[in-house]
Amino acid sequence: MNDDTVTLERLAHYLDSGRVPYDPSIEDVPENASQLATLERLRVLSGELLAEDAAADPDPDPRWISGVMERVRQEARSGRDIPLDSDGAATLHMTEGAVRGLIREAGDSVPGAVVISCSLGGDVSAADAPVRVEVVISALRGQYVPVMADEVREAVTLQLLRQTELDIEAVDIVVGDVHLLETGVAS
The missing domain is CATH 3.30.70.1350 (Cation efflux protein, cytoplasmic domain)
Incomplete structure (x- = not known):
């Protein structure tokens, strides 16, 4: 890991904030931007899986x-x-x-x-x-x-x-x- 790489926790916090304010140390560093994009895709897929599971469960009697x-x-x-x-x-x-x-x-x-x-x-x-x-x-x-x-x-x-x-x-x-x-x- 080089000195420009940020922690997963910091990436998650930045993503939770809606990527506001813009953070050049994340967005402009290719390694960090790639990790951020991966984390964002993972969140979208997780949300879709949860939605599918919820839709598959029948409503309670x-x-x-x-x-x-x-x-x-x-x-x-x-x-x-x-x-x-x-x-x-x-x-x-x-x-x-x-x-x-x-x-x-x-x-x-x-x-x-x-x-x-x-x-x-x-x-x-x-x-x-x-x-x-x-x-x-x-x-x-x-x-x-x-x-x-x-x-x-x-x-x-x-x-x-x-x-x-x-x-x-x-x-x-x-x-x-x-x-x-x-x-x-x-x-």
């Missing part, structure tokens, strides 16, 4: 989108009251929606896992009643799913033991989807 939105609406509700021990001076409780938030936070903390939905089965309003938790996740393609499911189960169980007074009978993990990390697109 509207029923799928409405199903996701319905799950979000259901989980956003506060739900049932879950009693907490108190000194008797006041009645304390945690909402089922808050517990679902704890479950989601714990499950999402496991690398490669994304919580799709979660539910609490059993009488959460009765102290010492057994509660069964179901967590539906999307798993990162290429990850060993049984290990990921065990890690989600452990994270959710620990979170619930630390933050609630629920009598957890079981934490069931259901893999409902697989996703790609780069795009976040489910398959």
